[in-house]
Amino acid sequence: MEKGRKGGDYRETAEQLNAAAAMTVRGVVEALMEKLDKEESRCMIHLGQGDPSAFPCFRTTPVAEDAMVDALRSAKFNCYSSSVGILPARRAIAEYLSSDLPEELSPDDVYVTVGCTQAIEIIISVIAARPGANILLPKPGYPMYEARSAFSKLEVRHFDLLPEKGWEVDLDAVEALADENTVAMVIVSPGNPCGNVFTHQHLNKVAETARKLGIFVIADEVYDHLVFGNKPFVPMAKFGSIVPVITMGSISKRWIVPGWRIGWMVTSDPNGILKNSGIVDSIKSYINISSDVATFTQGAIPQILEKTNEDFFSNIINTLKRTAEICYSKIKEIPCMDCPQKPEGSMSAMVKLNLSLLQDISDDMDFCLKLAEEESVIVLPGFAVGLKNWLRITFAVEPASLGEGLNRIIDFCKRHAKQQ
Numbered sequence: 001m002e003k004g005r006k007g008g009d010y011r012e013t014a015e016q017l018n019a020a021a022a023m024t025v026r027g028v029v030e031a032l033m034e035k036l037d038k039e040e041s042r043c044m045i046h047l048g049q050g051d052p053s054a055f056p057c058f059r060t061t062p063v064a065e066d067a068m069v070d071a072l073r074s075a076k077f078n079c080y081s082s083s084v085g086i087l088p089a090r091r092a093i094a095e096y097l098s099s100d101l102p103e104e105l106s107p108d109d110v111y112v113t114v115g116c117t118q119a120i121e122i123i124i125s126v127i128a129a130r131p132g133a134n135i136l137l138p139k140p141g142y143p144m145y146e147a148r149s150a151f152s153k154l155e156v157r158h159f160d161l162l163p164e165k166g167w168e169v170d171l172d173a174v175e176a177l178a179d180e181n182t183v184a185m186v187i188v189s190p191g192n193p194c195g196n197v198f199t200h201q202h203l204n205k206v207a208e209t210a211r212k213l214g215i216f217v218i219a220d221e222v223y224d225h226l227v228f229g230n231k232p233f234v235p236m237a238k239f240g241s242i243v244p245v246i247t248m249g250s251i252s253k254r255w256i257v258p259g260w261r262i263g264w265m266v267t268s269d270p271n272g273i274l275k276n277s278g279i280v281d282s283i284k285s286y287i288n289i290s291s292d293v294a295t296f297t298q299g300a301i302p303q304i305l306e307k308t309n310e311d312f313f314s315n316i317i318n319t320l321k322r323t324a325e326i327c328y329s330k331i332k333e334i335p336c337m338d339c340p341q342k343p344e345g346s347m348s349a350m351v352k353l354n355l356s357l358l359q360d361i362s363d364d365m366d367f368c369l370k371l372a373e374e375e376s377v378i379v380l381p382g383f384a385v386g387l388k389n390w391l392r393i394t395f396a397v398e399p400a401s402l403g404e405g406l407n408r409i410i411d412f413c414k415r416h417a418k419q420q
C-alpha cells in the first residue's frame with residue numbers, strides 16, 4: 001500500500017482485527033487443519049468443534065425439515081421481515097421459553113436473531129457503544145465474546161469458573177472485578193466449554209450478586225435442555241425479578257441445525273430496569289441497521305418449536321449421555337490428562353494436561369498441532385477458551401468415531417510419554 005496516505009493505511013487496524021478473528025474457535029481450528037497430513041490414509045476425526053449435524057445419529061427431526069419446506073412453499077414469507085422478527089416467530093419463541101418460567105414472556109420481549117452468534121454481536125455492540133463500559137466474562141468461556149469485544153473495543157474483565165466446584169462462578173471474583181462502569185456479566189449454562197450445568201441455588205446467588213453490583217446478566221443458553229447428569233436445566237430468566245436477564249439461544253444445538261441460523265435474544269425484565277436504562281432502545285436501534293433472519297426460516301419457527309416430539313429430544317440426550325460417558329472413561333485411562341468434572345450437559349468437556357509427564361510437548365497448542373499431524377485428530381487447545389495447557393474435547397460425535405479418536409489420543413500420549 002502507498003505510504004503517506006493517512007486514510008489509506010489500514011495495516012495496523014487489520015492486524016488488530018486479524019488477531020480478534022484468530023481468537024475464535026474457528027480461527028484456531030483452521031490453524032490446526034493446516035497441520036493435517038494430506039498423505040495420511042486414515043480419515044480425520046474432529047473433536048474440536050460442536051457441529052454433529054453430519055452424523056446420521058444426530059440428524060435433525062423430520063418435523064423441523066417439514067416446517068422449513070412448508071414455510072417456503074406457502075409463499076407467505078417471501079417478504080422482508082420486520083427488524084425485530086415476524087410476530088408468529090416471536091410469539092412462538094416467547095411461548096417456548098415461558099414454559100420453564102414463573103411469568104409469561106411477551107412477544108415484545110423477543111428479538112429473532114441470526115443464530116445465537118448475532119445475539120452476541122448485538123449485545124456486545126450495544127454495551128460497547130457506551131464510552132468506558134466494561135463487561136465481565138467467564139474464564140474458561142466461549143471465545144466469540146472476547147473476539148466481538150476486541151472488535152468493538154469493549155473492555156473485558158474475566159472471572160474464573162472453579163473446576164473444584166463443578167465449574168461454578170467465582171462470585172467473590174465477580175464482586176472484586178466490577179466497578180461503576182461494569183454493565184453486565186455473561187454466564188453460559190449448560191456450559192461450553194466445561195459441560196457443566198448451574199443449579200437453581202447457584203443461579204440464585206449469581207442473580208443476588210449481579211443485583212448488588214447493579215449489573216444485568218447475559219445468559220447464553222444455546223444448549224438449553226441438553227442435560228444428561230443429575231442436574232435439571234434451569235433458565236436464568238427464572239430470576240428476572242431479582243435482576244434483569246437477557247437470554248440468548250438458538251435451535252442450532254438442541255435441534256442440531258447450526259447451519260439454519262435461527263436464534264433469539266429475549267429480555268426478562270419485569271421491573272423495567274433495562275427499559276429505563278435505555279438498553280432496550282439501543283438494542284432496537286442496533287437491529288434496525290443489521291440484517292434479518294431469512295423470513296421463511298422465521299415462518300418455520302412456530303412449527304419447529306411446537307411440533308417437535310419428545311422422542312427426538314430424548315434420543316439426542318441419550319446419545320450425548322453415551323458419548324460423554326465414552327469420553328470421560330477414556331480420558332481417565334490417560335495418565336497425563338485429568339477431567340475434573342464429568343460432563344453433565346452441552347457437548348464438550350475440559351481436560352487438564354500434565355505436561356511434566358510428556359516429553360517434547362511444550363504446551364497445549366503444541367500438543368494439538370502434533371496430534372493433528374501424527375494422528376489426524378483435531379481437539380481445541382485450552383488457551384483458545386482462556387485456559388492454557390488444558391484441552392477442550394467435543395464429544396458430540398458418532399460413538400464409533402469418538403472411540404477411535406480417543407484411542408488415537410491414547411496412542412499419541414503413550415508415544416510422547418516421558419520415560420520413567
Ligand SMILES: *Cc1c(COP(=O)(O)O)cnc(C)c1O
Binds near residue numbers: 114116192249
Ligand atoms: C455454538 C454456540 C453459540 C453460537 O450459536 P449459533 O446459534 O450457532 O450462532 C453461542 N454460544 C455458545 C456458548 C455456543 O456454544
